[in-house]
């Protein structure tokens with residue numbers, strides 16, 4: 033008889049209860065999760081990528097535990113937003129051009145980071161009818177009202193408002209930048225629908241030509257694709273208030289007998305070299321920026337997974353270099369090996385609230401034991417060492433060219449003639465290599481698009 037290991041449970045930290053809880057899906061044959069996706073007007077920055085990687089690990093784990101076809105993962109695109117309108121005006125391009133291009137960038141970047149595509153990736157503009165239906169039902173039930181072409185959600189009509197972020201309505205008014213407007217009965221009330229002028233995208237509605245507020249789109253799309261009650265909802269902790277709080281209010285009031293999301297997962301924010309990432313500090317990086325600097329998607333992913341999602345993460349170049357070394361070593365170990373069994377201890381660690389940092393510690397131990405098949409299988413559960421994303425580490429050994437450059441430098445130090453170094457460097461760069469020279473070390477790193485045949489004839 034084949035020994036079957038008993039399935040242990042997954043535990044997740046639920047922001048709603050502020051406790052780590054055993055995960056029990058509503059329907060194990062269809063585990064359902066929703067992640068708030070990007071507003072598509074610009075390249076995804078590093079912070080945008082963190083919850084995508086975290087949810088990707090969760091998606092892989094749930095598929096492993098419940099079956100590949102038993103998990104439904106929805107991540108939306110917000111393709112109607114005033115930031116998009118402003119970007120289109122500024123660039124002199126159509127809104128559709130901006131959103132379509134940005135969506136493609138996003139998909140490319142997320143794929144480069146090793147993320148599996150979600151089951152559904154709805155765009156808000158495809159769900160306007162569902163949003164209008166939900167808004168009408170909120171008005172009918174007395175949770176929303178019309179004022180000057182706007183429809184507003186009445187926060188006072190929902191007694192549980194604030195339960196997720198754990199704040200009272202009074203605290204929120206004091207702390208939040210709530211907009212006071214003549215069409216609002218209460219400053220906390222938020223927009224479900226707003227009027228559009230001729231230059232702004234708009235759809236016909238019972239309240240005139242207009243467009244939806246941001247929060248209603250997630251409620252409408254989650255209901256349509258996952259049902260009134262589903263399992264997991266997540267995003268960055270900056271979305272907890274007001275976005276998630278508002279989603280809960282809308283969905284619970286529209287479907288009072290349902291539960292909306294059972295588990296709320298929020299990741300902590302991200303820093304760069306110990307500082308907050310901001311445009312004014314000049315350390316605002318998109319995913320593409322880092323890849324252009326020569327960091328492979330897999331390396332970025334490894335650095336992210338080295339810090340658990342519930343902790344603030346610090347992106348540093350030193351960590352990225354270390355990740356590069358580790359991954360290229362592991363890739364060599366696994367090169368000609370098939371994935372075998374997932375390591376049980378590592379799996380238990382991931383099941384403990386996605387302890388990816390702990391799982392990586394197990395990977396080091398598995399690698400040290402020389403268990404290449406186990407290393408590969410276990411790493412792949414984290415989306416690492418996948419066959420498709422190792423081009424950067426290429427089986428191509430770059431040490432020959434590193435030695436060549438290193439010798440040229442030694443010689444140049446004596447002769448003071450640096451022309452050979454310049455020749456080599458420019459050849460490496462045009463082949464798609466990143467050249468990193470320190471006092472003691474010479475390192476070449478293959479960037480996306482590296483063409484080894486361009487180095488032919490160099491020696």
Ligand SMILES: [Zn+2]
Nearest residue numbers: 068250275279
């Ligand atoms: Zn959302």
